[in-house]
Amino acid sequence: MQQCQLPSHRDRPRLSYVDYGGSGTPLLLLHGAFGRGAVFAELARGLVAHARVIAPDQRGHGLSDHADGYTREDFVEDAAHLLRVLGLGPAVVFGHSAGGVTAYQLATHHPDLVRALVIEDAGPLMRRPEIARPVLDVRGWPAAAPTKEELARQVAEAAGMPDVGYFLQSAVRDEERDCWRFLFDWDDMMAVQEGNVGEWWADWLGSTCPALVLRGGNSTLLPADLAREMVDRRADTHLVTFPDAGHWIHDDDPAGVVAEVIEFLRRVG
Known part of the structure; x- marks a missing residue:
């Protein structure tokens, strides 16, 4: 790989x-x-x-x-x-x-x-x-958090769903900013x-x-x-x-x- x-x-x-x-x-x-x-x-x-x-x-x-x-x-x-x-x-x-x-x-x-x-x-x-829902409204969802666990918690809260593992596959550790962030932009x-x-x-x-x-x-x-x-x-x-x-x-x-x-x-x- x-x-x-x-x-x-x-x-x-x-x-x-x-x-x-x-x-x-x-x-x-x-x-x-x-x-x-x-x-x-x-x-x-x-x-x-x-x-x-x-x-x-x-x-x-x-x-x-x-x-x-x-x-x-x-x-x-x-x-x-x-x-x-x-x-x-x-x-x-x-x-x-x-x-x-x-x-x-x-x-x-x-x-x-x-x-x-x-x-x-x-x-x-x-x-x-x-x-029923061809578009998931993700406007304003969190883009970064201090830890991966906190990012998952915030996204789960915004999404109203417990399992946000799919989104987290695009989360990475940003050493320069000392946070976890998504590679994509919600907009x-x-x-x-x-x-x-x-x-x-x-x-x-x-x-x-x-x-x-x-x-x-x-x-x-x-x-x-x-x-x-x-x-x-x-x-x-x-x-x-x-x-x-x-x-x-x-x-x-x-x-x-x-x-x-x-x-x-x-x-x-």
Whole structure:
């Protein structure tokens, strides 16, 4: 596992990515809002024997640069640029949440770069009323605290939820400021989420490569009927539901996700 960087390119921010190593089929892992490439560490450990695994910190996240824009096109073109510079296309592209939308939009707009898709708990309708809360209002949430425990406590209080572990994966110790802080900016994360709101059926149906859809049975972001419609309307698409998992299936059942992805990789070559 090695943290690497692509230099900035024209109007594109400098992108950092985790090179998990491995050999064989290139596998690009795209995190969702608030994430970073390192959130896939456990998943990657189970996959490097079967694929060449790369996971970028997308713009505004992790160790990549912040940016002026966080549109769908921005994320798609960043992913395309990364694959081209690293010479990894066509790749199997795995995307979680907003990263899933980026994955299937990449397949539609750059089909030469995508061999197959794995979409984790993301659909083509990211809006109300189909999704009760497509945007989590994080405005004003704490950005730093003296300790990681205090940062977790403050975020849990702001969020009104006990488990904020996903957010804390993007918290780091800042020695210069003597605090723990988030790598992302909460206002940027609002822009990321708002840019993901929409109706994306044309992008989901615009590619023909094999696709695997993973749904968390306890997730509210990909309803069961919408997941089934995704499969029914698109050829060569298979659905797997993890009944005890929430939105972050790769955290709730990493072994199960690894097994499904390995089987999929064997099928698509």
